[in-house]
Amino acid sequence: MPSLRRNSLAAQRFAERRRRENEAPPLSQQVPELVSLQLDVQERFGMGGTRYIRRVVVDRAPALFIVPCGDPRCIDGEHDLTTPIMRALRARETSFDGSDDCTGSVGTSACGRVLHFDAAAEYRA
Numbered sequence: 001m002p003s004l005r006r007n008s009l010a011a012q013r014f015a016e017r018r019r020r021e022n023e024a025p026p027l028s029q030q031v032p033e034l035v036s037l038q039l040d041v042q043e044r045f046g047m048g049g050t051r052y053i054r055r056v057v058v059d060r061a062p063a064l065f066i067v068p069c070g071d072p073r074c075i076d077g078e079h080d081l082t083t084p085i086m087r088a089l090r091a092r093e094t095s096f097d098g099s100d101d102c103t104g105s106v107g108t109s110a111c112g113r114v115l116h117f118d119a120a121a122e123y124r125a
Contacts, residue, residue, distance in 0.1 A: 013076075017066060024062035031089045033124045034058050039085075040118040043070045069102045069113055077104020079115040094121055 027034065037056040043049055050070055065085045069077030079100040088096040097118045102111035 013068065017068065017078075020066065021062045021064055024064035027056070027061040027063045028059050030063040030086065033092070034089060034121060035124055036120075036122040037061075037089070038120045039065075040120075041067065042116045043067075043079075043113055044116065045071070045113045067115060069104050069111060071102075071104075071106060071111060071113060073106045074102060074104040074111045074113070075106070077102040077111045077113070079103075081115075081117060085117075085119065088119065089121060092121075092123055094123070095119065096121075 027037075035058065037058060039054040039056065040051070041054055042051045063082070063086060065081040067079040067081060069079070071077065079102060081098060081100060084096075084098040095118075097116070099114055099116040102113040102115070104111045106112075
């Protein structure tokens with residue numbers, strides 16, 4: 001039964017994240033001169049971590065950058081990167097980075113995962 005409940009909670013979190021994405025304004029309206037955006041994402045925990053590249057489809061993306069925690073045991077964990085990314089995009093920065101601590105918990109402890117990103121953006125002249 002715990003597995004079923006965990007899957008149900010994950011489905012609820014996914015639905016909530018999708019709702020927030022649908023309510024967010026389009027990225028192309030917020031930063032009309034943006035042509036491309038790529039995020040090199042690293043989530044670190046203890047001595048380990050994961051790394052991946054996220055290429056943002058500017059024409060279809062919401063102006064919302066929320067990354068769920070990579071730990072399946074983490075409850076309510078996410079990384080909201082919206083503010084630093086939008087600030088940099090509005091300033092037409094071509095290269096920027098940032099980090100965020102997970103807001104969730106694993107059991108009775110704080111999650112402890114840290115997400116770091118390096119971004120590369122391209123703009124129309």
